[in-house]
Amino acid sequence: MAHLTSRRGLLFGTAAVSAGALLAGCTSNESSDDPAANEQSAADDKPGKAVTIGFAGPQADHGWLNAINENAKSRAERYEDVTLEITEGSNDTAQQIGQIETLINKKVDVLVVLPADGKALTQVGLKAMRAGIPVVNLDRIFNSPQAYRCWIGGDNYGMGLNAGHYIGEQLKDKGDARVIELAGLDNLELTQQRTKGFDDALKNYPNIKKVARQAAEFTVESGQAKMAQLLQAQSDFDALWNHDDDQGVGALRAIEQAGRDDFLMVGGAGALSAFQAIKQDDGVLKATVLYPPTMAASAIDLARALGQGKGVGGLAEFEIPASLTLYSAVVDKDNVDQYMPTGFK
């Protein structure tokens, strides 16, 4: 799939560049005989200037975070002109600051940082930018836009929104439909955003009512425990949205243990086990909403483009964007094959 994107990117890129050149030719008062200079504006697979990218992420103690590291590594390996300096992941703010400072001292060309805590690492982001090293901020956002050149990350609100719309469409012909929500860790802001998006989407469907919500902790164990209680509390409902496929493994166990199959379930994040269950289509899990770990691969692309002074293929600009919010696609039986390779364990 990654390959597909980049080939399409190349096509779009070429088209965009020619369109850009055409436009420039039309509007410019000066001689328009130099469109060739723009040809290199979009990054593509062709080897360019060598770039050393420093990558610092948190400890990979969750399937999704592990997938982030894997995506970054395998993407960097694809480019001959990219050298990846990857640090040992850490959840300790002080330690991660130290690691990033080491990368700054090594004078890497570009930094990609997924902070353990965005707010706490803002200062070291600023420091890198002041030292002339552009920072690509991955997912957990820094406090100040001055601390990064480009932010790329997922859309938690959009995740809830798309989950809500999917469930809404499935149940739109059903009178008095009842929906429940198994949320993630409640003291994270992202959980609140997901719930907000979900609630906002459900407002479009007056026949649907959210009757219960419990928060698990992104772990299989908590998913099983909370889901078992929810099933006991709600003897009759039509759909369930679970924020996270990892805790979904536990939730699915609880559903099986209770012998229930009278509702449809939508997951979140995009784990391999969820994709497989959706493909098999023999349980309650019918779809999952992505929070794509491929964003780390895209971050490497962006960092490479930054290092080579190019823009993004498919866009008209000569520079990469300042901010990129990824779409939380709904994966169901119809398109699951396409996403299968991106599923994380």
Add this chain to the structure above:
Amino acid sequence: MTQPVSPPRGGPDKVTPVSEPPAWRALVFRADVRTLSLLGVLAALIVIGGITKPDEFLDTRNLQLVLTQASVIGVVTVGMTFVITSGGIDLSVGAIVALASVWATTVATQEYGFGGILFTAVIVGVGCGLVNGLLIAYGGMVPFIATLAMLASARGLALQITDGSTQVVTVEGILDLGERDAYVLGIPPLVLVFAVVTIIGWLLLNRTTFGRRTVAVGGNAEAARLAGIDVRRQRLYLYLLSGLCCGIAAFLLIVLSGSGQNTNGNLYELDAIAAAIIGGTLLSGGRGTITGSVLGVLIFTTITNIFALNNLQSDVQQIAKGAIIVAAVLVQRRTASTT
């Protein structure tokens, strides 16, 4: 129901147990009052649950659910009760559960089927307990530090084994054990294991020399040594026992969640210590009660259940849980001191 013998609020400097018969009787009575007050708290919770959600709460399936959810942490708490009674502490229980559960669910282990998973979970638990015991009993390390070190390394090793991914169990026999078809006379197998561990724990603490030695070591280790008890060996056994309980709990958790994950057993150490202390086991050692610990676990699980059934959110749940811990301990203090 008798309780182990020791001074009521005794620190390590208090007199060794098995001293004056009159104090003995008063203690038995007092201990019973403690247990009764815990039963009172549990009864009050059941009334609250019954009033707020009569259909969902007062239901056989809910009773099965509460007892099943209590099983994993319950088994851990039985082991923890022994350790605390001896004046020690085991901070590594959650980490050992995590390590045992991921070690027992690797692709390689799963090839050995049901027996392989059970054996690995128990052996890893016992192995960690052995290391804890040796460090504390023969290495002279403070239990707090030794088990803290085990907490860190076991969690680290669990992470290294899984790489952060969730290891889904595919062995049918394991998964079937958690489903309704496996219930024996309406009792889930997990609950049966919990019951057996509780009964063995109760007998061990109250009816054997092993139990009396545990209490003696916790009451006054020096006096116990002078009385001819091999204190170091006793301590080794106690941490082994706690490790064994963690191994069994890990197996139950694998059955329950159908997977192994390095985040398993999160904060079990605090839950187990809280349940034991609420139950009436003395944090400074010298007094322990398995009955109280199990009631403590049931109280916590019932609270969680009532909150979930009433759809209360995490913030309210946490505030209320804290308040109920304080209330339960205060009620217990009051009733215990007025008798």
